[in-house]
Structures are given as structure tokens and as C-alpha cells.
Amino acid sequence: MPNKRILLLAGDFVEDYEVMVPFQALQMVGHEVHAVCPEKEAGDACPTAIHDFEGGQTYTEKPGHNFELNHDFDAVDPADYDALVVPGGRAPEYLRTYDEVLEIVRHFFAEDKPVAALCHGLQILAAADVLEGRTCTAYPALEADVRGAGGNWEDEVTRDGNLVTAQAWPGHPDWLAGFLDVLGTNIDHAEPAAADD
Known part of the structure; x- marks a missing residue:
């Protein structure tokens, strides 16, 4: 399958x-990924948060990196993309308040394009x-939100048609593998090069 153009919110x-x-x-395996944010342009940054699971009743939060966007949000036409990552x-708590974000999400579902969402990203899908x-x-903690939006809840990485979801970053291996599968991405596993004697 040819490489895909993927939108990341x-x-x-x-x-x-x-x-x-x-x-x-996704870039490593050859896909083109456009990372966008409402009211921001290519070259702008989004500060990130590191959520960790350290024995409390919920995750802890620490400052992360500055993630640099590589595309202008206002230039996005969802019809130009093959898949979506949320x-x-x-x-997601505030992104779901943007009508443009919800319309983008609805396009991918209406056209049955692949969508990978995880953790609190499902708040956007529920709002859409x-x-x-x-x-x-x-x-x-979002089980009630998913059920309230009419979804059927699972406790593990789940694939439903072209939708692949996970609970949080510890599910990355299965979540990304499932997304690559719906994208039709084939990865050749080369044998390691032999060490010179």
C-alpha cells in the first residue's frame, strides 16, 4: 500500500x-503526518504534559516537552487526508469546544477512514x-462518557472497523500495530546485520 497522509490533532x-x-x-514507516492545533500555525509549539501511573487513584501530571507543529490548522481540508490520530x-477537553475540530472528526467517520484515538482523545469523539x-x-475514568455517547466499552486496545482505540500510552504497541494494520502498512522485518569478525 502507498504511504498515507495522516492528520494528527x-x-x-x-x-x-x-x-x-x-x-x-508513523513518519518512521513512511507516512506523512501533519500535526495541527486550532489557532496555531506550522512552527508554533504545544506544551505537553507527562501523565504517569505511580500508584495513586489517578495519573500524575508533570511538564513535558514543547511539541512543534508542522502544518497550519486553518489550511486543513480533511478530504486531503487518509487517516486521523487523536x-x-x-x-481534548478544550479541543472538543472547537466546531472545526468536531467537523474534521465527523468527516473521517462519515468517509470510513482510519482513526486512531486513545486516552482522553475519546472526549473529542464523544463530543463529535x-x-x-x-x-x-x-x-x-471516561467509561461513562463513552457509554453516554452510545459506545460499547472494552477494557483493552480495541479495533472496531477502521477505529482503533487504547486506554493510554502503555497500550502503544498494540494500538499502533492495529492502526498500521487498518492503514494497510506493511513493515519488512530485516534480519540484523552480522557483526564483522
Whole structure:
């Protein structure tokens, strides 16, 4: 399958691993990834938050990196993209208030294009009203949000048609593998080069 053009929705205090890892991994396998944020342009940055699981009743939050956007949000035409990535963190809570963001998400579902979302990213999908009848997962505290939006809840990385969801960044290996599968991405596993004697 040819390489895809993928749209990634970022925002201030997006979860660090959940934006950095898919952005870099999808580029690594040859896809073109446009990272965008409302009211920002290419070259602008979104500060990230590092969420960790350290034994408390919920995650801890620490300052992360500055994630540099590489495309202008106002230039986005969702018809130009093959797939969508929706990371979690604190950003989805406010990104879901932008009508333009919800319209972008609705386009991908209406056209049955691949969508990968995880953690709090499901807040955007719920606000876009695209989860009705879909089996998915999210950060565990969002089970009520997913069910309230008509989704069917699972406790693990889940694929429902072209929608791939995970609870948080620890699910990256299965989540990214599932997304690459729906994208039709084939990765050749080369044998390591032999060391010279």
C-alpha cells in the first residue's frame, strides 16, 4: 500500500508520549503526518504534559516537552487526508469546544477512514457524536462518557472497523500495530546485520 497522509490533532498539554510516539513512529514507516492545533500555525509549539501511573487513584501530571507543529490548522481540508490520530492528555477537553475540530472528526467517520484515538482523545469523539454503536476504549475514568455517547466499552486496545482505540500510552504497541494494520502498512522485518569478525 502507498504511504498515507495522516492528520494528527494536537493541543496545549496534549500527553507527551501520546503525541510524540505516534507522530514519530508513523513518519518512521513512511507516512506523512501533519500535526495541527486550532489557532496555531506550522512552527508554533504545544506544551505537553507527562501523565504517569505511580500508584495513586489517578495519573500524575508533570511538564513535558514543547511539541512543534508542522502544518497550519486553518489550511486543513480533511478530504486531503487518509487517516486521523487523536491523542489524549488535557488538550481534548478544550479541543472538543472547537466546531472545526468536531467537523474534521465527523468527516473521517462519515468517509470510513482510519482513526486512531486513545486516552482522553475519546472526549473529542464523544463530543463529535461518532461513537454510537462503536466498540472502543479510553482512559478508564471516561467509561461513562463513552457509554453516554452510545459506545460499547472494552477494557483493552480495541479495533472496531477502521477505529482503533487504547486506554493510554502503555497500550502503544498494540494500538499502533492495529492502526498500521487498518492503514494497510506493511513493515519488512530485516534480519540484523552480522557483526564483522
